Every structure is written in C-alpha cells, then in structure tokens.
Amino acid sequence: MKKIVVKLNLRDGKEKQKAMKVVSTLQGIDSLAIHMNERKMTVVGSVDPVDVVSKLRKFWKTDIVSVGPAKEEKKEEPKKEEAKKDEAKEEKKEEGKKDEKKEPHEGMIEELLSSYNPHTNTYYFVQSEEENPNSCSIM
Secondary structure (H helix, E strand, C coil): CEEEEEEECCCCHHHHHHHHHHHHCCCCEEEEEEECCCCEEEEEECCCHHHHHHHHCCCCCEEEEEEEECCCCCCCCCHHHHHHHHHHHHHHHHHHHHHHCCCHHHHHHHHHHHCCCCCCCCCCCCCCCCCCCCCCCCC
C-alpha cells in the first residue's frame, strides 16, 4: 500500500470531478481525495504512481509531491520543537507584512504567471512603455 500525493492545477468543481473520474479508472485504488485549497490529490492503494501521473498529465499540469507508506505514525514532539514552530509562524507573519508593501502590479504578475496553463486559456502579458523604453508604439 502506497500513499501518493500529487499537485494539480484544478480551478473548479467540474475539474475536480473529472480528475477523480480519470484516476478512479485505475486498478488498485483504496481511497482517493482532493484538497482544493492546497490543489493536491491524495491516492492510497497499490496503484503505480507513474500510471496516476500519466493519466492526469493528459489534462492538467501534474507534479508528484510524495510517494510513501500509507500509514504515518505520529510521534510526540518535545516542547522545544513546538517553540521553534511558533517562532517560524511569527516569522512568516512578518514576511507576509513585507509582501503587502509590494507595488500593486507585482502581485498581479505573479498571480498570472502562477495560474498559466497552456491547455486552457492563454494569458497575455502587456508591458507599458515605462517598463520597456525600447517598445514600439503606433500613434
């Protein structure tokens, strides 16, 4: 039994249903779950990870996150490790505040580039004359 975690570029519920339908046709699957917030699919069973990815890559950009045993044992963590995690969370919050100070167009560019999928819609990137002084303009 293996636990396979795959990252997918799913946009809505229809694509989620289609992905589940495509993967469920494979033999040896015990459980199948999709987490839309993280855009990850978890497959548990005796199925080959290459088969799962090859089925999904026909429709979406697919990356393997992890392949491992189905059951994970949880260990008790000492208090020192919990304190380190709290510090890491505080640092992430501070970094988040720094990210908010970005110029408005920088966030839009990153969002467009991360959502680009060649199999669906094509996004165009338009530069202004201020960003590229060598650009051509017709008047």
